[in-house]
Amino acid sequence: xxxxxxxxxxxxxxxxxxxxxxxxxxxxxxxxxxxxxxxxxxxxxxxxxxxxxxxxxxxxxxxxxxxxxxxxxxxxxxxxxxxxxxxxxxxxxxxxxxxxxxxxxxxxxxxxxxxxxxxxxxxxxxxxxxxxxxxxxxxxxxxxxxxxxxxxxxxxxxxxxxxxxxxxxxxxxxxxxxxxxxxxxxxxxxxxxxxxxxxxxxxxxxxxxxxxxxxxxxxxxxxxxxxxxxxxx
Ligand SMILES: [Zn+2]
Numbered sequence: 001x002x003x004x005x006x007x008x009x010x011x012x013x014x015x016x017x018x019x020x021x022x023x024x025x026x027x028x029x030x031x032x033x034x035x036x037x038x039x040x041x042x043x044x045x046x047x048x049x050x051x052x053x054x055x056x057x058x059x060x061x062x063x064x065x066x067x068x069x070x071x072x073x074x075x076x077x078x079x080x081x082x083x084x085x086x087x088x089x090x091x092x093x094x095x096x097x098x099x100x101x102x103x104x105x106x107x108x109x110x111x112x113x114x115x116x117x118x119x120x121x122x123x124x125x126x127x128x129x130x131x132x133x134x135x136x137x138x139x140x141x142x143x144x145x146x147x148x149x150x151x152x153x154x155x156x157x158x159x160x161x162x163x164x165x166x167x168x169x170x171x172x173x174x175x176x177x178x179x180x181x182x183x184x185x186x187x188x189x190x191x192x193x194x195x196x197x198x199x200x201x202x203x204x205x206x207x208x209x210x211x212x213x214x215x216x217x218x219x220x221x222x223x224x225x226x227x228x229x230x231x232x233x
Contacts, residue, residue, distance in 0.1 A: 012037075012044035029121040029160035030169065034092040042082060042090060049078035085119060088158030094151045098142035098177060106181070108220065109135045110227050111149045118157040118166060120193050127163065129189025129204075133174070134224040136182040136213045144177065152177075163189055164207055171209045182213030184224050 019036045020027045027033050037045070054074035057064050064070045082090050112132030119126050133149055156170045167185045174183055186208040195202055214221050 011048055012041045013048055016041065016045070030089070030162065030165055032089055032093070032155075032159070034090060037090060045090075046075075046078050046082055049081060050075045053077050084158075085117070086159055088155040089160075091155075093155055096144050096148045096152060096177060098144055101137055101139060101141045101143050104139045105137050105143070106139060107136075108223060108227075109137065110224065111135070111146060112186075112228065114150045114153050116153055116157045116187065116189070118159070118161045118189075120191060121160040121162055123193040123197070124160060125191075125193040125196060127157075127161065127189050127191050129163075129187055131167075131170075132184075132186045132228040133170075134182075134184035134214065134228070135174070135178060135180050136220065137178070138181040141178050141180050149174075163187060163191075163205055167207060167209045171211055175211065180212065182215070182217075182220065183209075183211045184214040184221070185209045186225075186228060 015038075016033065016036050017027075020033060023036070025031075025033075025036070027036075051074075054064070057070060057074060062070050064073065110132060111134075113130035114133070116129050116131045117126065118129075131153055133153075137143065152173055153170055156173060157166055167187050171183055171185055174180075174185075186206065188204055188206045190202070190204055194200070210221060214224065
């Protein structure tokens with residue numbers, strides 16, 4: 001890296017930030033930035049997040065020295081963010097092997113319910129839900145194993161998300177990978193930010209995205225929705 005801005009940056013977050021800016025890439029909370037993080041930098045980033053989290057605990061006037069419960073909290077939260085609940089932001093996409101549609105399948109496939117876990121970008125509070133995916137393969141589509149749908153969904157959801165944007169991102173990813181005639185996604189989720197705080201009610205949010213054949217063909221859409229609701233809540 002010859003960019004003086006990068007050489008002078010001592011913090012991993014500053015270096016990653018500068019690379020993103022140099023590439024003109026968006027780095028919203030629900031964007032994956034793994035391509036801009038170099039080897040071993042995640043470890044530096046973990047140290048940095050730990051230090052900032054420790055500062056947050058101190059600002060919240062919590063005595064982490066004598067309170068044995070919060071003594072390791074800063075490190076635990078840093079690890080949880082970077083490697084668990086937000087790993088879809090810092091880690092690359094899990095490997096998904098595609099294979100050609102040798103049998104030329106062109107019947108509706110429904111995958112779900114897949115349990116998804118995410119967090120809202122507004123409050124960093126969990127979103128837990130169920131996801132259904134409908135795929136209408138074309139003869140030229142790629143197919144992927146059933147378990148891969150859950151892996152890709154988990155990778156997209158393991159970021160600070162907004163439900164409407166999450167299913168768009170998932171639909172984009174599946175369209176690019178499978179090249180199907182149509183893709184349909186329904187997500188029903190509980191948002192803990194309306195249950196744990198705010199209005200404190202137990203409402204769910206359901207939203208859907210329909211593309212290609214699902215958008216054009218209302219009977220296909222109805223078939224998907226009917227089969228999906230028969231597959232459990
Ligand atoms: Zn929220």
